[in-house]
Amino acid sequence: MQVSLTSTQRSSDDPNFAIEVVKQCLTDALNCGASDVHFQPRLKRWEVSFRIDGVLQLVDSFDRSDQSDPVSRLMALAGLPSYRGGVPQEGPLRWQANGGIEREMRLGIFPTVHGNRAAIRIMDDRDTIRRLDQLGFDESTQQQLRSLCDSRDGWLLVAGPAGSGKTTTLYACLTYIAAGDFSRSVLAIEDPIESVIDSISQSQLQPTSGMTLASAMRAAVRQDAEVLLVSEIRDVDTAEAVLAASMTGHLCFSSIHAGSIGATLRRLAQMKLPTFAIQSGLRGILCQRLLRQICSQCAGRPRAESAPECGLCHGTGYRGRIPIAQMLDLAGSSIGQSVFDALESGRSTKEIDQITFQAGIDSLHDQAARLVEQGKTDSAEVFRVLGRTE
Numbered sequence: 001m002q003v004s005l006t007s008t009q010r011s012s013d014d015p016n017f018a019i020e021v022v023k024q025c026l027t028d029a030l031n032c033g034a035s036d037v038h039f040q041p042r043l044k045r046w047e048v049s050f051r052i053d054g055v056l057q058l059v060d061s062f063d064r065s066d067q068s069d070p071v072s073r074l075m076a077l078a079g080l081p082s083y084r085g086g087v088p089q090e091g092p093l094r095w096q097a098n099g100g101i102e103r104e105m106r107l108g109i110f111p112t113v114h115g116n117r118a119a120i121r122i123m124d125d126r127d128t129i130r131r132l133d134q135l136g137f138d139e140s141t142q143q144q145l146r147s148l149c150d151s152r153d154g155w156l157l158v159a160g161p162a163g164s165g166k167t168t169t170l171y172a173c174l175t176y177i178a179a180g181d182f183s184r185s186v187l188a189i190e191d192p193i194e195s196v197i198d199s200i201s202q203s204q205l206q207p208t209s210g211m212t213l214a215s216a217m218r219a220a221v222r223q224d225a226e227v228l229l230v231s232e233i234r235d236v237d238t239a240e241a242v243l244a245a246s247m248t249g250h251l252c253f254s255s256i257h258a259g260s261i262g263a264t265l266r267r268l269a270q271m272k273l274p275t276f277a278i279q280s281g282l283r284g285i286l287c288q289r290l291l292r293q294i295c296s297q298c299a300g301r302p303r304a305e306s307a308p309e310c311g312l313c314h315g316t317g318y319r320g321r322i323p324i325a326q327m328l329d330l331a332g333s334s335i336g337q338s339v340f341d342a343l344e345s346g347r348s349t350k351e352i353d354q355i356t357f358q359a360g361i362d363s364l365h366d367q368a369a370r371l372v373e374q375g376k377t378d379s380a381e382v383f384r385v386l387g388r389t390e
Contacts, residue, residue: 017068022077025070026105028059029122030097032314036121039070041114046070052314053292053321054163055384071109071118078107086111090192093120101125106192124168124195132172135165141327144284145169149176152226154283154331155246157233159258165290165323166255167194170229173253174200177227188229189216201225217241221250229253236271243273246281261285261328261361262352265343275344279330288325289364289385291377292318300378322376324367328356335359 029037029050036051047061075082078091093105104123109116132142132149148156156173158166171194178186178199188197191205191213201223205211213230214237220228226249230242233256246252258264264285268278294300298310300317309315330336335356342352357363368382 013065013067015067017065018070018073021062021068021070022073026095026120027098029120030095030103034122036119038120039074039118041071041112041117043114051163052316053318054290055292055316057316069115071116074107074118074120075109075116080107080109085116104196121194129175129195129197130168130172132176135169135172136323137325141286141325144327144329145173145286146176148284148329149173149251150180151251151283151331153246153249153251155242155252155254155281156284156286157264157282158253158255159261159264159285159287160255160289161257161259163290164288165321166288167231169286169288170231170253170255171195171197174227174229177251184226185224186227186229187220187223187225188231189213189220190229190231194231213238213241217245221245221248225250227251227253231255232257236273239268239271239273243277243281246283247277252281258287260349260353260364261287261326261339261356262349265339265352266349269343275340278343279336279340283329283331285328285330286325287328287364288323289368290321290323291368291371291385292316292381293320293322293376294378295319318377318381322371324364324371326356326361326364328361335361 025037025048032050032052034050034052038049038056040047040049041064044064045061046064047058049056049058072082074093078093080089080091088111089109091107093107095103095105097103103125106121106123108119110119132145137145148154158169160166174186174188175197177184186200188200188202189205190202193202193204196202203216205213205216228242228245228250230238230252231254233239233242233254242252242254256264256267258267264287265278269275295310295313295317296319297312298317313319328335328339330339338355338359339352342355365386368377368386371377372379372382
């Protein structure tokens with residue numbers, strides 16, 4: 001990808017250089033469909049990277065100067081105090097895209113040995129929040145998700161590593177519920193809020209102001225909420241609170257960092273949650289990944305040196321992503337009982353995953369292999385996301 005941030009015709013010693021670099025960088029990131037922008041300070045240079053389709057790519061670098069600091073410019077735009085050196089900071093950032101449309105972003109500042117680095121998350125536009133039928137799941141997985149969303153209680157856990165589309169799936173579930181034939185009170189407790197959805201109520205945790213998860217959960221119940229989203233299960237207290245809510249008439253949704261269905265259950269067990277309680281509250285587990293699709297315009301073929309770069313994929317060979325997923329419905333199914341029996345007896349993650357495979361749930365590797373055969377992705381991308389076949 002060729003994005004020249006130094007085409008501003010200004011020297012990095014010019015005090016206005018940072019203003020122009022930030023302007024061009026954010027504009028180019030929006031034009032390229034990037035989800036994140038990184039400004040990384042090195043000893044003598046700045047490196048700028050975009051995350052496109054889940055992969056971080058270096059797009060340019062330029063000399064450092066005491067006269068012009070792009071991270072300081074970003075902090076000023078986000079209203080973050082520059083005098084608070086040496087501590088991480090976060091703040092909202094709004095940027096006007098081409099056409100005058102304002103886009104919401106989140107700026108994170110982190111101190112390093114060479115100075116502050118900046119990571120910018122570009123929020124999805126409100127009009128681009130996807131529906132369940134737009135996520136790319138097969139019809140069986142869609143139907144299972146719709147059935148779970150129509151429930152009145154229980155807990156859905158969406159598992160996967162960072163960047164696997166968990167939040168997108170959770171937002172699609174809440175959007176489906178909010179658009180239902182009858183109204184339900186939907187409340188999301190997030191840290192941070194990834195995208196704003198007008199049809200639900202969203203709150204961001206603020207521990208320094210007393211808005212902790214525990215206080216938020218207690219208040220949410222008093223708000224007569226029927227559907228609760230707790231964005232991520234990070235610790236025992238969070239898991240216990242959501243599990244308790246799922247067993248007291250609330251339909252709950254959360255994400256968790258885990259590599260498989262078995263790993264998800266073992267994480268809950270390691271948090272000392274009793275198996276009988278997990279079985280009573282947990283209604284389903286969706287384990288997912290995202291694979292980049294081969295570009296439809298250049299088909300991923302390497303270009304000749306004199307040939308122009310593909311305008312659709314910016315020379316990466318990929319454009320867009322497609323999900324692979326395992327959906328385990330635990331409500332009253334024989335496989336659910338087998339899985340919980342294995343969990344109770346202390347069986348390993350691999351043994352639990354083998355039970356799901358024997359019950360007819362395709363492994364992620366098998367699903368990825370079919371996509372390679374269909375020409376939708378390639379083996380290099382499968383290895384990048386899933387690693388070697390076990």
